[in-house]
Amino acid sequence: MKNSIADRVFDFLKKYPPFNLLKNDDLLEISKQVSIIYLEKGDTVFKKGDDFNTDFYLVRNGAVTLFHTNSNNEQEVLNICDAGDVFGVRPLITKENYKLTATANEESIIYAVPIDIFQTVTSDNASVYKYLITAFATNAYDPYTAEETGKIFVDYLPHTSQDMVNFQSANYTKRPITCNIDSTLKDAAIKMSTHKIGCIIVTNEHEYPMGIITNSDIKNKIATGLFPIETSVSYIMSSPVITAKKGLTVADGQLQMIKHNIGHLCITKDGTANSRLIGVLTHHDILVSLGNNPSVILKAIKRAKRTRKLRTARLKANNLLKSYLEQNIPLSHIIKIISQINDTVTAQAIVIALKKMPTPPPVSFSWMAIGSQGRKEQLLFTDQDNAIVFNDVSESKYKETQDYFLKLAKLVTKSLNKIGFEYCEADMMASNPEWCKSLSEWKLQFKDWILNPDEKAILLSSIFFDYSHVYGDEKLIDDLSDSIFENLNKTLSFIKFLGIEAVKSPSPLGFFKQFLVEQDGEQKDLFNIKSRAMMPLIDAARLLILNNKIKGINNTSERYEKLAEIDPNNKELYESCSYAFKALLKFKTKQGILLNNSGKFIELKTLTKEEQLKLRRCFKPIHEIQESLKLRFDLKNFI
Amino acid sequence: MKLSWFNKKTPTYPDFWNDYLDCFNDTKKGDIQNTRFIALDTETTGFNIKEDRILSIGAVSFIEKKIQVNNSLELYLEQDIFKPETVEIHGLMKKGLLEKVTELEAIKLFLSYIKNAVLIAHHANFDKNMINEMLLRHGLDELKNEFIDTGILYKKSKHIIYQSTLKPISLDDLSKELNVPLVDRHTATGDALITALVFLKILARLDKRKHLKWDYLLNK
Numbered sequence: 033m034k035n036s037i038a039d040r041v042f043d044f045l046k047k048y049p050p051f052n053l054l055k056n057d058d059l060l061e062i063s064k065q066v067s068i069i070y071l072e073k074g075d076t077v078f079k080k081g082d083d084f085n086t087d088f089y090l091v092r093n094g095a096v097t098l099f100h101t102n103s104n105n106e107q108e109v110l111n112i113c114d115a116g117d118v119f120g121v122r123p124l125i126t127k128e129n130y131k132l133t134a135t136a137n138e139e140s141i142i143y144a145v146p147i148d149i150f151q152t153v154t155s156d157n158a159s160v161y162k163y164l165i166t167a168f169a170t171n172a173y174d175p176y177t178a179e180e181t182g183k184i185f186v187d188y189l190p191h192t193s194q195d196m197v198n199f200q201s202a203n204y205t206k207r208p209i210t211c212n213i214d215s216t217l218k219d220a221a222i223k224m225s226t227h228k229i230g231c232i233i234v235t236n237e238h239e240y241p242m243g244i245i246t247n248s249d250i251k252n253k254i255a256t257g258l259f260p261i262e263t264s265v266s267y268i269m270s271s272p273v274i275t276a277k278k279g280l281t282v283a284d285g286q287l288q289m290i291k292h293n294i295g296h297l298c299i300t301k302d303g304t305a306n307s308r309l310i311g312v313l314t315h316h317d318i319l320v321s322l323g324n325n326p327s328v329i330l331k332a333i334k335r336a337k338r339t340r341k342l343r344t345a346r347l348k349a350n351n352l353l354k355s356y357l358e359q360n361i362p363l364s365h366i367i368k369i370i371s372q373i374n375d376t377v378t379a380q381a382i383v384i385a386l387k388k389m390p391t392p393p394p395v396s397f398s399w400m401a402i403g404s405q406g407r408k409e410q411l412l413f414t415d416q417d418n419a420i421v422f423n424d425v426s427e428s429k430y431k432e433t434q435d436y437f438l439k440l441a442k443l444v445t446k447s448l449n450k451i452g453f454e455y456c457e458a459d460m461m462a463s464n465p466e467w468c469k470s471l472s473e474w475k476l477q478f479k480d481w482i483l484n485p486d487e488k489a490i491l492l493s494s495i496f497f498d499y500s501h502v503y504g505d506e507k508l509i510d511d512l513s514d515s516i517f518e519n520l521n522k523t524l525s526f527i528k529f530l531g532i533e534a535v536k537s538p539s540p541l542g543f544f545k546q547f548l549v550e551q552d553g554e555q556k557d558l559f560n561i562k563s564r565a566m567m568p569l570i571d572a573a574r575l576l577i578l579n580n581k582i583k584g585i586n587n588t589s590e591r592y593e594k595l596a597e598i599d600p601n602n603k604e605l606y607e608s609c610s611y612a613f614k615a616l617l618k619f620k621t622k623q624g625i626l627l628n629n630s631g632k633f634i635e636l637k638t639l640t641k642e643e644q645l646k647l648r649r650c651f652k653p654i655h656e657i658q659e660s661l662k663l664r665f666d667l668k669n670f671i
Numbered sequence: 672m673k674l675s676w677f678n679k680k681t682p683t684y685p686d687f688w689n690d691y692l693d694c695f696n697d698t699k700k701g702d703i704q705n706t707r708f709i710a711l712d713t714e715t716t717g718f719n720i721k722e723d724r725i726l727s728i729g730a731v732s733f734i735e736k737k738i739q740v741n742n743s744l745e746l747y748l749e750q751d752i753f754k755p756e757t758v759e760i761h762g763l764m765k766k767g768l769l770e771k772v773t774e775l776e777a778i779k780l781f782l783s784y785i786k787n788a789v790l791i792a793h794h795a796n797f798d799k800n801m802i803n804e805m806l807l808r809h810g811l812d813e814l815k816n817e818f819i820d821t822g823i824l825y826k827k828s829k830h831i832i833y834q835s836t837l838k839p840i841s842l843d844d845l846s847k848e849l850n851v852p853l854v855d856r857h858t859a860t861g862d863a864l865i866t867a868l869v870f871l872k873i874l875a876r877l878d879k880r881k882h883l884k885w886d887y888l889l890n891k
Contacts, residue, residue, distance in 0.1 A: 034747075034770065036860040037731065037740050043854075068738040068864075070871040075736075093852060139850075139875065141868065144737070457876065 038064040041143060044092060048116040058153040067144040068092070071136035073454070074629075077120065079133045084123035087144035091117050094140025095450075099133040107628075112137055112343070123147055138449065204278070204299050204313035210235045213242050217254060217268050218261050220245055231296055233309060234269045241298040241309045243269030277303030278310060285313050326352060326369045333376045339384065339447040342377055346451050349373045353411060354625055363614045364589060371408035375401070377451060378418075378444075379503040385443035393440070394433050396505035397422035402460065406498040407570070407586045409617060412624040412631060416445060416453040417460045417495060419467040421474050421508050430470065437468050460495055471508055475515040482519045485529040494533065497574055500586045513583040520578060527579055531665040534571035535658045537564060558633035561620050565647075565654060569613045572657045575665075589613045602660070609657050612650035619647060687779045688811050694787040695815050700885055707734050707788040708819075710867035712859045713798045716750070720800045724750055725774075728781060728802075729859025731867050732788060738867055744784045745860045747771045775809055785816060789889075791870050793842045793862070795820035819888055821845065821869050827887070828873050845869055 042063040045051040051059055067087070071077070071094070078085060080101050089096075091113050098119060099107040113119045119134055124147055210233045211220045224232050224247075231246040245268055253259050253268050274288060275298045288297055299311035329352065332345040349370060356366045382399055386392070403417035404410045420441055425433045441462035449455055462468050469477065478496075481489040497516075501509045520526065573591040580598065585591050592610035596603045624631025626638075636644065662668055684692075700706075711730035717723035730744040749771045772780065781802075792798040795818045803813040825845055846853050846865055849872045854861060877887075 034745055035740065035743060036729070036745060036858050037743055037864050040854045040861070040864075041740060064741050066740050068740065070736040070738070070868060070875075072736075072875040093850070139872065141852075 035064055037068075038066075041066050041068075045090070045143070048090065048118070050118075054154065061153055062145060062149055065146050065149045069142050069144055071096070071140045071142060073136055073138050075136045077134040077136070077142070078130045080130055082130045084129060085120065085144075086123075086148065087120070087146050088118065088124050088150070089120045089134070090143045090145060091115050091119070092141040092143055094142075095137040096140055096142065097135050097137040099135065100131075101133065107133065124150070137452075203317055204297075204311040205317065206311045208233055208309065208312040210239070210241075210309065211265060212237070213264075213266050215265055216262050217245070217250070217259070217265055220265050221250060221254075221261075231312075231314075233273070233298060233312060234265050234271075235309055239308045241273045241275065241300060241305055242266070243271030244273050244296055244298070245269045246295070272305055273298045275300045275303060275305050276313070280313075282318055286318050289315060289318070326373065329373060330376055333373065333380050336380055337384065339381065339450050342380060342384075342447070343451045346373070346377050350412075350625075353621070357618070357622055357625070363618050367408060367411065367587065367589075367617075370411050371405075374405060374410055375502050378405075378448065381444050381447045381451070382440075382503045384447065385440055388443055389436070389440055391436075393422075394429070394436055395423040395425055396508065397437060398504040398506060398508040399444075399462065399502045400499040400509060401502050402499050403495045404498075406500045407588055408500065409588060411617070411621045414454065414630050415456045416448050417456050418445070418462045418502075419460075419496070419499070420462040420469075421512060422468075422470055423505070423508060424470050424472050433470070434465065434468060438463060438465060441468055471511060474512055478512070478516050479519045482516070482526045483523055485526045490529050490533050493530070494571065494574070497578065498586050510583075517581050517583070520581070527575065528665055528667065530571065530575040530578070531661050531667045534568060534575055535661055535667055537568055557635075559636055560632060561616060561623070561634050562630075562632045565651065566613065566616050566620070568654050568658060569609055569616070572661055573609070573613075575661065589617075605653065605656055605660065608653040612653045615646065615650050619643075684811065687782060691782040691786070692815065697787075703885070703888070704735055707732055707786075708791055708867075708870070709733075709785050709788040710791040710863045710870060711744075711785075711798060712792060712862035712866060713801055714859045715801055718797070720804050723801075724748070725777075725801055725805055726750060727859040728777065729861065729863040730781075730784065731860070731863050732784075733867060733871075736871055738864070743860060743863070744781065746777045746780060748777050749773050774805060778806065778809060778811070788816065789819060790814075790816045791819045791821060791866060793821045793845070793866050793869070794839075795822075817889055819870070821866055821873065824870070824873050824888065828876050842866065842869070849873070 038060065042056075042060050045063060045066075046054075046056075046059055051062075054062070069077075069089075077089060077096065080099075093115060095115075096113045096117075096119060098113065101107055120130070122128060122130060209223060209227050209229055211223055213234050213236050220232050220234075224230070224245075231244055233241050234243040234245060236242050243266070245265060249268055249270065254261055254263075259268060273296075274292050274294055276285070276288060278299050280288075280297075280299075285297055289295060295315040297313040298305075298309055299313060300309055301307040326349075329345055329348050332348075333342060336342045336345060353366065353370055356369075378399070378401065398421050400406065400419045400421060401417070402419055404414060405417060418441075420437050422433060422437055445455065445461050445463045455461065460467060481493050481496075485493075499509065499512075570588050573588045573595075576595055577585060577591045580595070582591075582594060582598075585594050589610040592606045592613065596606035596610070599606070619634065620631040622631070623634050639647065709730050709732045711728065713728050714726045715723050716726060725748055727748060728744065728746045731738050731740075732742050733739070747770065790799075799814065799818055806813060821842075822839060822845075825840060840848070842862060842865060843853065845851075846869060849869055851865055851868045851872065853865065
């Protein structure tokens, strides 16, 4: 019987190795036996330690992430397979359990190819096998598959992605600034200041490194008056220097620094102090190589020319976030860095998309982040919420202009999705014609929401009133804000509606001071930290800030700090709200990292007693701010 | 006392129809996860239920999220009624090179394939009526299977804000919306596969707590 689907599977397979090496008849036979599997984001194909399946897999649409579980039982992304990539081939080579975990990175369709049929068909096809094995062994064919099966063929493959960086050779500074051993400290200091460097290497007449002088040497030995400034550098310098050969790995470099408690390594021709100096490796160079550094990530983002690069950079930011949380770095600082990274990723995605457009934008526009990204509270990957406002055009040009920006938005949202930001399920995205409009249209839209508030308007305003500029012409947004405040002056009922919304959800604690948890469904007995604890604080902050006509502050904790400043009577309340919000966001983020989701739902059992108490403490300000709103806006009669 | 309709003489049905009915003896509905679903599509000579005929039936089956290519159905029917004007859309010539079966043969193959699976189609009523009409022509009864319409399901899956403004959506538009690769459009099996993927993607978008229930899916 004819099987049209098998024909289509065939058409796809034959484009990719190793299937392109098979005879058509054989490939058709395989195509008939394939299963098509649909994966939701997060669905697992196989887990580390699982018995091997009877199939191996090929990505048809979407992407599948391969995770490696390291010795601390943490999951690390080894790589992400895109359309055409083969994965799960271990059972094809050796009948061992899986060493990796494969999980859908986004909604995906994969083909499962039965191994026995593949093997029967290819058994007499030596070229396929030779190809597979040599390809796996030499990394020539597909880096993902090679990493997964590599251990069978090569002696050593790094265990983790961090290791891979560790074993790269370190990038050191070539041609470092030096001074001769006869010079005075003043000369050396002048050189350091002209070249804006923090250290200088002292060399002898053969250019052998003799010692090193750093800023702290100058501070400790000269500025304190211990030595006069005309002293010869030979008295001041730290000596001898620690040297290494070029080509040393990042890990080696780091090890040497830790061992000798130093921040600089001199790279010399033969690796000893008795040869010519060719470079310096600093602690900063190591940090840069490890990439655990926001400025390095930002630089990588700005340089990215393809979405795939952006994804890698954004994934690094997640590691950064994790280590920040572990180190207990203040959350307001973390928020600033991560939202800067998110905004830069979005801006760069727009830059990439603009290059793909046939013409430059017909008029100026601004890309707005709305919702949690607009409030700069998006620490983990969550939904993308965005909108476009473009400059006014004549009516005859409107459709054409809007179409241009819709097309642009489609490209951008698609690449944001690829990077890891889910599409908004309510379609609050710039690619929706409703949220991609001219400045005048937006003004009308906000005017309508403000002057005719109904349930839908309030629902939408909670997202759209937290807009912030990401890319393009900021003036447009400024203009929009002015128009909004103008309209807010005309009516009181809108503020009242917002107030009702903000006090609607009751305190997260029940009558007996127990946590109110979800009653049924998948989230049964979980505590929804977002809707029960964070939303009331977010809503209240928005209302108060709008009522005070303050523009440009979107972040909830910053809003409360601003309110504390302008309303000293309630300073304490606002400050406690700000603190509570930051603590809640931290809870949510930690939970999200733990479960690899948005962290909305908290399993109370997993919290320690102390954490539970801390969480409870955050609820007090919620109750207090709600009570204060009720009094201030006279909401008692409305609820 | 026995009620009169128990005594009514039931028509005698052929064995294959009774075998089909036997599949429905166990009336208890299982988990959605373990249920066998069949996405199907028919290509017809036109849209008149009485006059037009089915040219081909395509169907794919899946359990959980796994569609097995070798367990799909692709039937081309011998036809007496033939309209030259619809050939352009689906390219099924009356005497094409494809292997064809008689209508009765197609019914047998179709029933033994679908068994008691839940059937899914885009604008399901049309396919359902076409098939039922064919069954009745051969002295059989209507299909007993539950039907899910991806057109209706999609509309329900949308955010409440947009529901009121949604128009009926074509399979083409829905596939684009959900990013389902459009291959083999307008062959019955190709459309059946697209419908299956569309269904799975809509399921993934539904609220797992509230909507992943039979009542909701079957539009009761």
